[in-house]
Every structure is written in C-alpha cells, then in structure tokens.
Amino acid sequence: MSGIHLHYDVPGDDFTRAGEASGSVKKALRQLGIPAEVIRKVAIAMYEGEINMVIHAYGGTVDVEVTGEDITMVLKDTGPGIEDIDRAMTAGYSTAPDNVRSLGFGAGMGLPNMKKYTDEMTVESEVGVGTTVTMKVYITPKA
C-alpha cells in the first residue's frame, strides 16, 4: 500500500544541525495524528541514527515512509562503515573521540537505544562503502 514519504539530506559537516531532520519528522507525524508514544519512539530512534551519521560518517540521507500500520525509517550514509556490527550494537561500545564525548555523545548507547525503541531494525554495513540502518515502528501493536 502507498503511504506518505518524507526525504531528508543530513549534512555531515555541521554537528549543531544534527537532529533537524528528526525534529521535522516529529512535527509531521504530529500533524498526521500519530499517537504520542509512537512519535516519541520514532523521534528518539531516528535522532540517534542521525547523530551517528554526523559523528561517525559524513552525513547521508533519511527516508521515512508512513502507512496506516507502521513507520519505516531508512538512514543511509557513505561513511567508513562498521567492521563488527554485533560489537557496535553492544551497550557501552563506542569509538567516538574525546571531542564528541565532550559534546554529550559517545556513551555507546545509540544503537542499543534504536533497537529498544523500534519493533524491527536491521543494520547493513560495508567497510569503506557505508552503512544503512532500517527501522520500523508499529503504529498499532501486532498481536
């Protein structure tokens, strides 16, 4: 079925602007009348993903698809890629440099948070090519 499609370019060189796309999605979902708990899950998961694209890659694109049943987010970057995805998904694992940590990120909690707040999540990555994170949040809980 066809839904509503939103597309954003996330600039990789401006940390202060990271999160703008997530803020816009949050606003759009509110206008569509999506329940507040669902919006919050989508907003947090996408925000963590957006921050990762900026601090670990060089920015990228976000595509959001909203249907009657669920919201799908695809975050794609052409950054350095992730060598060991299972390790990256471990709470507390981070390769963020100190300057990122002094900005309030680099706790190694982003990917675990994204997993926690979404109903489906896949990470595809190739070193030297890039990373694509796909997340889905159900609007109505599945039986």
Next chain:
Amino acid sequence: MTVQDIKEILECEVITKDTDLSREVHTACGSDMMSDVLAFVKDQSVLLTGLINPQVVRTADMMDMVCIVFVRGKEPNEDVVELAEERGIVMMKTRYRMFTACGLLYDNGLRGGCER
C-alpha cells in the same frame, strides 16, 4: 511540582522569553551524556545538564521534556535559546553544581522516574 517551584528551589534565572512556568513536572534526569538521557523514557520532564550545545535542546525535544536547567551558571548562545523558545521549552540556569542541584530537587520530592 511546577517549573516555577524548580526555579525557586534552585534560585534559577530564566533564560527563555515568554515561557510558561506553571507547567507540571513529574520526574527529572541529570546527565551530560545525551544518549543516557535518551535511554530511559518515563515521562521525564526536566533535564539538568552542564552542556550548552543545541543537541541538549533537541534531546529534550525528542523526549517531550518541558524544562532544561543548566548547572554551574552556564548559559548557551542565542541560537540555542531560540531553539528552545520555538519548542516551548523553558530554559533556566542555576549557580548550584549538578550533584547539589539534583539533591535539592530530590529533597523536595522530585524523582528520577526510573529508579530500581
């Protein structure tokens, strides 16, 4: 407790303009790590932090928080204040340090919302 109560307990100076101090707050969170803040969603309405970059406002916004308190008298630049004003988030600063600020609020009945 309301945002106004927090202002009085922590002897805060309000930074944002035209803000509503009557809003009810239930729980708070004190951290300089934004992903730690984002890890626990339990209707936390106040964020105490020593960071002053725009991501503090975005984090609070994603969590639907209503108030940010900067500890140790820190104050962000105009762009960051504007970001909070656009989102209806009250920003204040207190002279107290993080530990003391959190302790004072706890003493007055505010809780973390995700205690074990």
